[in-house]
Amino acid sequence: xxxxxKEANINNKIVLLRLDLNVPISQNKxxxxxxxxxxxxxxEHLIKNNNKIVILSHLGRPKEGEVxxxxxxxxxxxxxxxxxxxxxxxxxxxxxxxxxxxxxxIMCENVRFQNGEKLNSSExxxxxxxxGDIFVFDAFGVSHRKxxxxxxxxxxxxxxxxxxxxNEINNALMMISNPVNPLTTIISGAKISTKITLISKLLNKxxxxxxxxxxxxxxxxxxxxxxxxxxxxxxxxDEAKKIIKHKDFEKxxxxxxxxxxxxxxxxxxxxxxxxxxxxxxxxxDIGAKSIDKYVDIIKKSSTVFWNGPLGYVEQEPYDTGxxxxxxxIAISNCYSMVGGGDTLPIIEKLSLIDNFSYLSxxxxxxxxxxxxxxxxxxxxxxAYT
Ligand code: ATP
Numbered sequence: 134x135x136x137x138x139k140e141a142n143i144n145n146k147i148v149l150l151r152l153d154l155n156v157p158i159s160q161n162k163x164x165x166x167x168x169x170x171x172x173x174x175x176x177e178h179l180i181k182n183n184n185k186i187v188i189l190s191h192l193g194r195p196k197e198g199e200v201x202x203x204x205x206x207x208x209x210x211x212x213x214x215x216x217x218x219x220x221x222x223x224x225x226x227x228x229x230x231x232x233x234x235x236x237x238x239i240m241c242e243n244v245r246f247q248n249g250e251k252l253n254s255s256e257x258x259x260x261x262x263x264x265g266d267i268f269v270f271d272a273f274g275v276s277h278r279k280x281x282x283x284x285x286x287x288x289x290x291x292x293x294x295x296x297x298x299x300n301e302i303n304n305a306l307m308m309i310s311n312p313v314n315p316l317t318t319i320i321s322g323a324k325i326s327t328k329i330t331l332i333s334k335l336l337n338k339x340x341x342x343x344x345x346x347x348x349x350x351x352x353x354x355x356x357x358x359x360x361x362x363x364x365x366x367x368x369x370x371d372e373a374k375k376i377i378k379h380k381d382f383e384k385x386x387x388x389x390x391x392x393x394x395x396x397x398x399x400x401x402x403x404x405x406x407x408x409x410x411x412x413x414x415x416x417x418d419i420g421a422k423s424i425d426k427y428v429d430i431i432k433k434s435s436t437v438f439w440n441g442p443l444g445y446v447e448q449e450p451y452d453t454g455x456x457x458x459x460x461x462i463a464i465s466n467c468y469s470m471v472g473g474g475d476t477l478p479i480i481e482k483l484s485l486i487d488n489f490s491y492l493s494x495x496x497x498x499x500x501x502x503x504x505x506x507x508x509x510x511x512x513x514x515x516a517y518t
Contacts (some may be wrong), residue, residue, distance in 0.1 A: 150175065151275075188241065252282050388426070
């Protein structure tokens with residue numbers, strides 16, 4: 134059984150709280166506050182019970198052992214402080230000790246600036262563990278990793294799962310074990326390599342599995358279509374061919390038409406049937422007929438799980454397929470779950486956050502959990518017993 138914070142009686146302690154505050158920041162401004170907002174309930178619960186909190190998080194992928202202001206958590210500390218209306222002390226040098234002064238909350242600078250974090254140095258974990266009495270893990274997005282400020286602390290401290298983690302697990306479990314059928318899964322995005330296992334796993338469970346993005350291109354190539362200069366992964370064509378031979382392959386929904394750019398220019402997008410794609414075309418989105426077909430499937434679904442943009446969303450109008458699919462899910466009555474670092478910002482930008490049943494903070498961790506892999510941190514916290 135998952136050892137959860139809300140069932141433990143934790144008062145008047147110093148709690149080390151590992152969060153995933155890895156949010157996009159541009160010119161010191163938070164571009165997406167989603168992960169911060171989702172972390173607040175556990176912070177408030179701990180404060181309500183008279184605890185002091187030392188917040189630990191990573192941000193981006195800095196070079197370990199070096200301080201790089203580009204990856205500083207300071208803007209996050211300022212933002213969170215405003216949101217929860219509490220003073221937060223931001224500690225740059227924290228690993229050898231922290232001082233709460235007149236505050237109840239300290240946020241430590243990016244844990245990935247510390248030597249040894251990524252390799253789960255036991256020496257670093259030991260130092261971090263001496264900063265508090267109890268450990269609460271609420272960073273679902275790193276559940277699949279073994280790092281000092283998360284996995285490394287669990288054996289050293291009395292450890293609990295926070296509320297965000299509990300919600301993530303409950304929603305993902307509901308989606309995998311007990312979905313209300315018909316279940317439609319939409320697996321798209323840049324690379325098939327990161328999602329191939331997920332596709333094979335979900336093909337069994339889903340009534341329909343919709344694909345798009347670079348993943349679609351790899352399948353089209355494997356099926357013998359000309360994909361011109363489109364993004365695809367040649368190393369995974371054989372894997373795609375295995376799925377093509379899968380007994381449930383007919384559940385994998387292919388588009389009817391695609392939108393292409395030509396000669397490396399984004400101007401002059403052209404919608405064409407898949408069979409008409411030429412050698413100098415680049416497939417960047419699904420076409421209007423495909424959108425209609427996908428929307429129709431979504432309308433008839435009771436559960437939808439979506440991960441990954443269906444096209445090159447950074448450049449208009451190649452975001453059209455993704456935007457229309459997002460809107461179709463948002464207005465449908467189905468239970469909808471979405472995950473993925475590039476998928477969520479689209480929903481945020483469209484102001485549709487409240488129209489989805491569950492938005493996960495996890496990218497890789499969520500996909501691995503849904504694939505049925507045991508995530509090391511969840512295992513240590515008792516999620517599989
Ligand atoms: P993450 O893996 O970070 O959790 P995600 O699962 O939401 O994110 P990714 O798999 O990273 O999504 O894919 C998103 C990227 O794929 C976007 O940058 C998008 O532009 C790109 N992409 C999707 N379709 C295409 C295409 N046809 N051609 C080129 N790029 C594409």
